[in-house]
Amino acid sequence: MLAWLSDVFWDERLWFPKGLGWKDLKDRDDRVYAKPADLWVVLPMALGLMVVRQIFERTVGMRLAALLGVKATKRHRATPNPALEAFYSKTTKYPTQSSVESLCTQTGYTQQQVQRWFRRRRNQDRPNLLKKFQEASWRFTFYLLLFVGGLAALIDKPWLYNLDEMWKGFPVLTLLPSQYWYYVIELSFYASLLFSVASDVKRKDFKEQIVHHVATILLISFSWCVNYIRAGTLIMLLHDSADYLLESAKMFNYAGWRNTCNNIFILFAAVFIITRLVIFPFRIMYCTVVYPLTIYPAFFGYYFFNGLMITLQCLHIFWAVLIIRMAVRFLTSNEKVEDARSDKEETDDSEEEEEMKNGGVKKNGPVQNGHVTHNHNNSHHKTE
Incomplete structure (x- = not known):
């Protein structure tokens, strides 16, 4: 059975054009x-x-954090309470007003104490x-190394300047040492991101990140197996060109360098839009969707490869919308760059407690940040 499955999977009719x-x-x-x-x-x-x-x-990241003045957030921990912890873990992290009143009866706490407990408990779960900062510093360093390495590997290659050269001689395209290491290191990096995604900082686009990592790994692996090496290196370089800018903007945001963060973010947005919404679909995808059909008839691998390309492009559009919204928001209001993907630290001070006492709580939604909302995804966010 395994031998049969192996023969079916590696069938040349799936992976290569006829002949x-x-x-x-x-x-x-x-x-x-x-x-x-x-x-x-x-x-x-x-x-x-x-x-x-x-x-x-733990070494470089910590030293960079100290150099830029980034410190661990000091938080008040929620007092251990079995009843509140059970509700938090099994029911919801954002109790409605009626739930708050019920929990007051069970615990003997006042409404303000219950609301404060949930705010502190939610903050404990936030990174x-x-x-x-440490995560951003690692990603910035590696994305930058990948971009510089990829550029060095491709700077003297004709297909970097003439995309028709991607298919010249296909599939008999000799593998160069620089291409081998670029592929292996890039693929290893994305595989490590996928393996560690459960322990990384959670963001609102968590599912999209999973889809992106899986699609990227499949795309790189498939392009390697069928010798789409030239196309693969161009796609990787294009993606690496913007990612390190985003991570550097995050680092300066965490350090409180507002103007530097905003300027880098604008540069990142420009590079992202040009590479992902212009060059990728109108140049790279043209050379993987249209041009190959002038050389050989379509086959399963052609559809599979370009299906992954379309998946990536859909994710590009999704993220571009978020990026443009953030850029417009702070350009028009001169505010700090905000990322709609991550939760904001909730306040825990006497002023908010006083606001709660003065009627800040309503009965039609969960309590969040001292205010009522119908959906906790509507909370404010900061750049991750």
Whole structure:
């Protein structure tokens, strides 16, 4: 059964145009070609990157944080209370007014004490500012290294300037050492992000991030297996060109460098829109969707590869909308860059308590940040 499944999966009719197959990618005449078996090295490298990341965040990340004045957020911890903890864990983190009144009866707390307990308990689950900075510093460093490395690997290649060169000689395209390492390191990095996503800072687009990581890993892996190496390197370079700018904007945001953060974010938004909404769909996708059909008839791999490309483009549009909204908001109001993907730290002071006593709580929604809202996703957010 396993042998049959293997034969079906690696069927040349799925992976190559008619008349081409795995025999065309056998090493010969001192020419080396990409092979699916080469990708097994990605798993140990991804695990190794996760270890390196932990060391980096605890050393370099901590020193950068200290240099920029980023400190761990000081929070009041919620007093242990079994009844409130059970409600928080099993029912909801945002109790309605009627639930608050019921919990007051069970615990003997006042409404203000119950509301304060839930605010503090929610804050405990939110990632610390220092952790956010450490994550951003790691991603910034690695994205920047990937971009510089990818640019160095492609700067002298003709397909960087003439996209028609992507398919010249396909599928017999010799694998260069620089292409091998660019692929392996990039794929290992995205695999490490997927493995660590459960422990990373949670954002509102968590599901979209999962889809993006999976689609990226499949796209890179598939392009490697069928020797779409030239197209793959261009796609990776295009994506790496903006990501390090976003992470650097986050770092300065956490450090409180408002103007620097805003300026970098504007630069990031411009690069993102140009690369993801102009170059990617109208240049790169044109050369993967339209141009190949002038060389060979469509096959399953053609549809699969471009299906992943379309998935990425849909995610680009989704994120572009968020980016444009944030850019317009602070450009028109001169406010700090805000990210609609992450939760804001909730306040816990005497003024808010006084506001609650003066009727700040209504009965038609959950209590959040000292105010009532019908949906906790409507809370204010800061740049992650």
